[in-house]
Amino acid sequence: MDLDAFIVGLPKAELHIHIEGSLEPEMMFALARRNGVALPFASVEALRAAYSFTRLQDFLDLYYQGAEVLRTDEDFRDLALAYAARAAADGVVHAEVFFDPQTHTARGIPFSVVAEGLLAGLAAARERHGLTARLILCFLRHLSEEDAFAALRAAEPWLDRIAGVGLDSSEVGHPPEKFVRVFAAAGERGLRRVAHAGEEGPPDYVRQALDLLHIDRVDHGNRALEDPALVDRLAREAMTLTVCPLSNLRLCVVDAIADHPIGRMLKLGLRATVNSDDPAYFGGYVADNYRAVAPLLSREDLVTLARNSFLGSFLPAAEITRHVAAVEAFTEGERL
Ligand code: ADE
Numbered sequence: 001m002d003l004d005a006f007i008v009g010l011p012k013a014e015l016h017i018h019i020e021g022s023l024e025p026e027m028m029f030a031l032a033r034r035n036g037v038a039l040p041f042a043s044v045e046a047l048r049a050a051y052s053f054t055r056l057q058d059f060l061d062l063y064y065q066g067a068e069v070l071r072t073d074e075d076f077r078d079l080a081l082a083y084a085a086r087a088a089a090d091g092v093v094h095a096e097v098f099f100d101p102q103t104h105t106a107r108g109i110p111f112s113v114v115a116e117g118l119l120a121g122l123a124a125a126r127e128r129h130g131l132t133a134r135l136i137l138c139f140l141r142h143l144s145e146e147d148a149f150a151a152l153r154a155a156e157p158w159l160d161r162i163a164g165v166g167l168d169s170s171e172v173g174h175p176p177e178k179f180v181r182v183f184a185a186a187g188e189r190g191l192r193r194v195a196h197a198g199e200e201g202p203p204d205y206v207r208q209a210l211d212l213l214h215i216d217r218v219d220h221g222n223r224a225l226e227d228p229a230l231v232d233r234l235a236r237e238a239m240t241l242t243v244c245p246l247s248n249l250r251l252c253v254v255d256a257i258a259d260h261p262i263g264r265m266l267k268l269g270l271r272a273t274v275n276s277d278d279p280a281y282f283g284g285y286v287a288d289n290y291r292a293v294a295p296l297l298s299r300e301d302l303v304t305l306a307r308n309s310f311l312g313s314f315l316p317a318a319e320i321t322r323h324v325a326a327v328e329a330f331t332e333g334e335r336l
């Protein structure tokens with residue numbers, strides 16, 4: 001089987017995707033028109049040309065601006081369904097999807113519009129594409145913990161349909177310790193916990209996320225590699241890292257894809273996975289991310305990444321077993 005068919009055919013879960021980061025320029029313009037929102041770009045091409053970043057904040061500024069076209073439950077439904085269709089075409093059979101409610105409630109869009117729209121889109125995706133999905137509510141770390149608590153309170157009626165909470169946005173200067181109480185409150189409500197850590201922030205932020213926020217997964221985690229004791233701990237605890245190669249390239253977390261540490265992570269025994277982060281902004285969905293790092297890896301490594309994506313998911317144990325068996329069945333008869 002050729003490499004591309006192998007990558008697409010491998011059953012995969014996606015564990016690090018911001019739904020607002022899947023807003024393609026074409027849809028951004030269509031929603032701007034539908035909702036009467038003025039965009040500060042003359043065309044789709046001009047917008048795409050602006051997607052040139054030297055660090056996380058450059059991207060975040062455009063990402064929050066782009067999200068302003070999302071107004072109605074139909075917009076959120078369309079966004080979720082478009083992502084799911086694209087992911088399913090890449091062989092994604094399960095997705096755990098981040099959303100940033102504070103980005104929307106701060107503009108006067110009710111939490112109910114965001115949640116109901118996204119849930120409707122994901123339900124339609126299951127019908128049409130057979131892809132299962134869960135939502136993860138991310139707190140914006142550049143805002144206060146009080147603001148995060150307000151988001152958690154607003155989410156209360158939907159918590160049975162939300163798998164967990166996460167922490168995203170500007171990392172440096174906003175350490176995990178800022179959110180200890182709200183993560184504890186989320187844990188008390190039975191929610192799973194994840195956090196972006198070690199994307200631009202130091203290894204100590206990864207430690208804080210583990211020790212103070214009690215996270216189940218590390219989102220990114222690249223800079224943990226600077227700390228051998230931390231690497232040993234992450235490997236020993238079989239902590240899942242949701243790694244995003246094209247994001248790392250476009251946000252200058254790595255200088256070149258050839259320098260990407262994904263192979264090193266696997267060799268160190270880390271439970272790394274490959275994900276798209278913000279595919280509309282970083283030039284690729286999940287299969288593009290696998291393709292980008294494939295020259296650095298063996299086929300066995302690609303299978304490990306796919307297997308890890310299910311092992312690190314929040315699916316019930318029986319579902320994980322079923323998906324891992326499907327990964328093994330797919331690779332049977334292939335010379336790895
Ligand atoms: N929000 C969307 N994508 C993000 C990323 N890669 N890091 C932090 N916050 C984000």
Ligand code: ZN
Pocket residue numbers: 016018168196219277
């Ligand atoms: Zn992210």
